[in-house]
Amino acid sequence: MKNIKQLLAIIGIGLLAGMYVLTFILSLTDHSKTGSMLMASLYATVVIPVLLYAFMLVYKWTHPKDEEIPKISPETSKIDTLIFDLGNVLVKYDWKKLLKELGYDEKTSAAVAKAIFLSKEWEEADRGVLSENELLQRFISNAPDYEKEIRETFASIGKTISIYPYTKDWLSYFKKRGYKIYILSNFSKYVYDQCTKELDFLELVDGGYMSWQIHCIKPEPEFYQKLITDFEINPQKSVFIDDFMENIAEARALGFHAVHFTSKKNADRQLLDFGVK
Secondary structure: OHHHHHHHHHHHHHHHHHHHHHHHHHHHOOOOOHHHHHHHHHHHHHHHHHHHHHHHHHHHHHOOOHHHOOOOOOOOOOOOEEEEOOEOOOEEEOHHHHHHHOOOOHHHHHHHHHHOOOOHHHHHHHHOOOOHHHHHHHHHHHOHHHHHHHHHHHHOHHHHEEEOOOHHHHHHHHHHHOOEEEEEEOOOHHHHHHOHHHHHHHHHOOEEEEHHHHOOOOOOHHHHHHHHHHOOOOHHHEEEEEOOHHHHHHHHHOOOEEEEOOOHHHHHHHHHHOOOO
């Protein structure tokens, strides 16, 4: 904010100085516009500071200082850690949109969806135990007549992921409040490799795991325990946020507070119940 003020002051002084210098030059040449220029300079002397002040107020309202956001006290706060799922919480997962973009008819879309996204192999993709080629061949074996379309879909699979407009601001706010932020998500390496741009907000988190990294998937308790152990998380001071009830149930069984995510607005309301605001 200090730099903005300095810049605006320099701009304002420069504009006013330029106008008065021009007025002075015109007066020396007995120019007919001298009077008008003087009046314009006097007018600008009042208007420019007002406009610059208004700009600073707008900037201040839209760019709150970090110190204006109260920080939690780790020692006294009931909650000090937030654990987020990725798909349909921080990013949108939409395979139907991808199939539509690829231009498949209803029959083809249904066959490809059943062969890939709705297959048991999709869960194994999240687990990260199969190679890319092994996974692709299994998808093809589910619908050999649609091999071409399955290969096309697999090659574009990262397009199933898109960041929500609120994600970065939401995480940034919690970081400024002093919460530790982690992720725990069922996510395949093949999707991850194709959508890293959509996941650039991960630089805001303190750690976590995607399922392919440690070959576990939710709601397997080992997945949660790995996170707890490696990052020294106290479940009783943590809130787990996920869109699947079975994942929520396991988190609660392990001692976490939990929020069943249906929308950001609803999640904020539930977080408030735990004193997270």
